[in-house]
Amino acid sequence: MSPPELLKPASFETNLVQVTDSQLARYARMIYDRTGIRVSPHKKTLLSNRLRRRLRETGIAGFDAYYEHLRRLRPNDPEWDAFLQEITTHETYLFRDEVQWDWFRQRFLPDLVESARSGGRPRRLWIWSAACSTGDEPYTIACCIAAGLPDLSTWEIRVLGTDIGAGALEKAEEAVFCQRAMHLVRPEHHRFFTKARDAHIWQAKPILRKMVSFRRHNLMEPLAEGPFDLVVLKNVLIYFDVTSKKRVLENVRSRIRAGGLLMAGAADGVADLVRDYQRIQPWLFQRPLAPNARSDRRER
Ligand SMILES: C[S@@+](CC[C@H](N)C(=O)[O-])C[C@H]1O[C@@H](n2cnc3c(N)ncnc32)[C@H](O)[C@@H]1O
Known part of the structure; x- marks a missing residue:
């Protein structure tokens, strides 16, 4: 499903340290619009780590390219599932509380x-x-x-x-x-x-x-x-x-x-x-x- 122009070899950016403030803001807005979940500005490291896993998996070369990729996909595309799986917390167990x-x-x-x-x-x-x-x-x-x-x-x-x-x-x-x-x-x-x-x-x-x-x-x-x-x-x-x-x-x-x-x-x-x-x-x-x-x- 990935547009070919985004499929550069997983390059240096997968090793880059973190998303920038403006990248974080764009992702936070997208996540919020889609799920209602508020990503705090303090979650830069967490978001970067999770995104890097998607970059490695998809072979997409950078945070901006992956953002554009998601933006173009239909909401029910499997990549959206994989992305949401990374950014949501699934902690649960039987008889919790x-x-x-x-x-x-x-x-x-x-x-x-x-x-x-x-x-x-x-x-x-x-x-x-x-x-x-x-x-x-x-x-x-x-x-x-x-x-x-x-x-x-x-x-x-x-x-x-x-x-x-x-x-x-x-x-x-x-x-x-x-x-x-x-x-x-x-x-x-x-x-x-x-x-x-x-x-x-x-x-x-x-x-x-x-x-x-x-x-x-x-x-x-x-x-x-x-x-x-x-x-x-x-x-x-x-x-x-x-x-x-x-x-x-x-x-x-x-x-x-x-x-x-x-x-x-x-x-x-x-x-x-x-x-x-x-x-x-x-x-x-x-x-x-x-x-x-x-x-x-x-x-x-
Ligand atoms: C921490 S788990 C809670 C599980 C269970 N209710 C419990 O208390 O053990 C949070 C769940 O909310 C789901 N979730 C987050 N945003 C959602 C949304 N907008 N619509 C439906 N589920 C959502 C996540 O996928 C995750 O599985």
Whole structure:
């Protein structure tokens, strides 16, 4: 896909120390426009190192040439994926932020079961794990559901994981986790994973995989699916400025059913931006019920 004029032999510039201030500013603008992520001016070394890897891989001779190359590519070109893979942080593991999953297991699921039993809601649970990286978060949700929801087969369960990174989603589809990703998984949940013999590798069993599906999605754009009972949006808005946080939260809001919940990361700084939601925990917010709660129930 690379235009020939850009394909000079990977030359001296791949060894050059750093992007200049103006190159950094141009890349930062492009990354921001595409993803909402704010690249700080202090990240010169980091950005340079990541870009150098792309220059080596593509054989493109310099930071400016690579910038022009990206600018000309369609947003779904594989090189954009590779670039985004370099500049985004994918840190994740199962049961990350345990206190939130304790709430999910001990409060959310029992309340849901009780409400369904009393006829207050259908046996339907839709959850969106937005910016799910390699899928550890949606599999955590599926694991809690498999362990905590009686009569599982009578429920319509959907756990949708989305991310902007195609590479991360490929890994998510494989449902394979290393020992580090598994370190917070309780022994009683190990039965939902197969452990490769003599290897510290685990794979989610079909009971979890059946609940989970993945799809590429940029949070800066609206999602077509929903509405969801719970949207989990953790450890991503921390990289966004207020303007792009607002845009994401607006997109997310319409995908949470009235009375549904938003789970954020403790450091994501969303509390001031969802003031009309009811704050249940510092990281948990309930979207207001529709003025006529009965009609909302019918809607679900
Ligand atoms: C640090 S991981 C968080 C993973 C998981 N939510 C957790 O808390 O463990 C951040 C993820 O956000 C994704 N991301 C960054 N910008 C995005 C955007 N504009 N739309 C969708 N995903 C995005 C990255 O690709 C990365 O996988």
